[in-house]
């Protein structure tokens with residue numbers, strides 16, 4: 349790996365830490381690394397150590413520091429214990445698939461989310477649903493006659509509503525990575541309500557993934573997210589129980605993009621030429637990774653079992669031959685004895 353680091357002084361000053369910028373030519377991911385702890389391999393693709401190198405891609409990074417951060421609730425010690433427990437059930441493990449090495453490689457890792465602030469002015473329309481109780485009668489046959497029974501049921505009355513909205517929205521979270529859903533799904537989900545204000549100490553000795561989903565690309569997600577929040581607010585303001593056929597014609601101004609960081613741990617092992625990552629959710633301890641069986645060890649085991657089988661076969665064959673030999677000797681002796689006895693009896 350090219351260990352040269354590109355210190356970006358602008359980033360350092362704004363984020364409050366010395367940050368190295370790492371660019372992977374293989375998967376094009378960009379990371380900021382604090383504490384001078386550059387990873388041995390790309391934390392995303394792990395395809396090759398030679399694919400990770402420092403570069404000038406930091407010039408394309410947005411310089412805003414994170415606004416919010418979800419703190420680690422699983423400390424490194426608990427993460428290591430969880431990892432050791434997770435490994436226990438696997439057997440014929442590759443040499444590198446051991447708790448000591450995986451713990452040694454364990455790194456704090458932050459995934460990004462965009463946070464958007466916006467002023468919204470809109471005209472909206474929707475159908476608001478209001479629940480009410482209605483009585484009805486059900487007939488059933490009982491004891492030779494029809495019986496009528498009154499039952500209460502919840503029905504919805506729909507009313508068309510049109511209104512205006514003028515609101516400021518703060519910190520609406522939207523994906524900052526193209527594969528955000530896949531990442532969060534692998535890591536078992538997060539409770540975003542546990543956020544805290546960003547502080548320099550919270551990212552110390554960490555790898556921070558840089559967004560690859562630019563605000564322009566993420567705007568559609570942001571608009572949808574604001575749209576859903578507005579619909580929910582208008583439904584509550586109208587005192588309704590349900591909403592349908594919602595539409596909003598809005599203008600958005602004073603857009604401000606910042607980031608929220610969500611915590612994880614990453615470590616990895618190698619079998620043959622391939623790298624296998626293990627991810628741990630820093631909030632709930634969920635572990636994602638492949639429990640690989642070592643093919644070389646499996647082959648050795650298969651060869652040992654095969655050799656044992658051959659040995660058993662040969663031993664059986666030898667014993668059979670010895671057994672047949674003994675039988676032939678006994679038969680020969682018996683035949684000889686019988687023959688001698690017969691000659692003795694017939695002797696004149």
Ligand SMILES: [Zn+2]
Pocket residue numbers: 372373374375376377390391392393394395399
């Ligand atoms: Zn990569």
